[in-house]
Amino acid sequence: MLAQQRQQAILERVRRQGAARVADLVRELGVSDMTIRRDLEVLAERGLIEKVHGGATATGKGSTEEPGFAAKSVRQQAEKEAIARCAAELVRPGSSVALSAGTTTWALARHLAEVPELTVITNCMRAADVLHRAGRPDQTVVLTGGIRTPSDALVGPVAVAAVRSLHVDILMLGVHGMHVKAGFTTPNILEAETDRELIDAAQRLVVLADHTKWATVGISTIAPLDRADMVISDPGLPEDARIALGERACDVLIADLADPAEAVAR
Known part of the structure; x- marks a missing residue:
C-alpha cells in the first residue's frame, strides 16, 4: 500500500x-x-x-461537537488518571456516590471498585460496567437508564426521573468545558439536564476536569462555576483559571502527575 x-x-x-x-x-x-x-x-x-x-x-471543536467515547479516551490519559486517583481519595467506605458520564469518571470507577460498601448512582454505561465486572458483593450500582449519547451517557426523561428522588453524599462530575461566564458546560442539551438533576441530588459537588477543559464552551450550561465545592485538575491548568475558580469559593485540587496519590490544594 x-x-x-x-x-x-x-x-x-x-x-x-x-x-x-x-x-x-x-x-x-x-x-x-x-x-x-x-x-x-x-x-x-x-x-x-x-x-x-x-x-x-x-x-473540530464547535459548541455542539460531542466526541465519541473512543475519541475522548485517548486524550490526556495521564492527567485523567491522576485526577481519578485524587478523586477516589475523597470517597469514604459506606458512602453514596454519583458519577456522571465521561472518560475521567470512567477512570475513577476503576479506583472506586476498591472502596468497600459503596452505593454508586451513574448514567455512565462504561463506569457501571467497570464496577459490575469488579464483582464486589458489598457494592450497589444503579444505572439510570435513558437515551444513549455518543459519549455513552444515558440522558433524557428516563434518566432525569431515575435521579430526581435520590440523595447522595457526593457527585463526581465530568464536564466538556469550563468558562468564567458559561460555567461548566456540555455539547449535549439533554446531558446538561441530567447532570443538573445529579447536582441537585448531591450534598457535595466535585468537578473532574483536566486543563484542556478551561475556556472550552459547550452549547449548554450545566451549572455556574460557583456551584462546585471543588474542582480537581492537573498541573497544566493555567494560573488565571485557578484564580478564577478560587474567587468563586471553589477549592482547586491539583493532581500530581509524578505521584498521583498526592496533590496540592489551593
Whole structure:
C-alpha cells in the first residue's frame, strides 16, 4: 500500500470512529509503529487530524461537537488518571456516590471498585460496567437508564426521573468545558439536564476536569462555576483559571502527575 493510500485509510477511520490508536493501525495496516507515526504527523500538519498521546482524534471543536467515547479516551490519559486517583481519595467506605458520564469518571470507577460498601448512582454505561465486572458483593450500582449519547451517557426523561428522588453524599462530575461566564458546560442539551438533576441530588459537588477543559464552551450550561465545592485538575491548568475558580469559593485540587496519590490544594 502506498503512503497516500495508507494515510487516506487512517483519515477515514479517524473520521468514522472519532479516534484511532497507533497500536491498532499498526496491526490493521501491517506496517511499523514508526511508519504510522509519520503518517499521523503528515495528516496533523495538513490539519486533517489532531495528534494525541498514543494515536489521533478527529478535528473540530464547535459548541455542539460531542466526541465519541473512543475519541475522548485517548486524550490526556495521564492527567485523567491522576485526577481519578485524587478523586477516589475523597470517597469514604459506606458512602453514596454519583458519577456522571465521561472518560475521567470512567477512570475513577476503576479506583472506586476498591472502596468497600459503596452505593454508586451513574448514567455512565462504561463506569457501571467497570464496577459490575469488579464483582464486589458489598457494592450497589444503579444505572439510570435513558437515551444513549455518543459519549455513552444515558440522558433524557428516563434518566432525569431515575435521579430526581435520590440523595447522595457526593457527585463526581465530568464536564466538556469550563468558562468564567458559561460555567461548566456540555455539547449535549439533554446531558446538561441530567447532570443538573445529579447536582441537585448531591450534598457535595466535585468537578473532574483536566486543563484542556478551561475556556472550552459547550452549547449548554450545566451549572455556574460557583456551584462546585471543588474542582480537581492537573498541573497544566493555567494560573488565571485557578484564580478564577478560587474567587468563586471553589477549592482547586491539583493532581500530581509524578505521584498521583498526592496533590496540592489551593
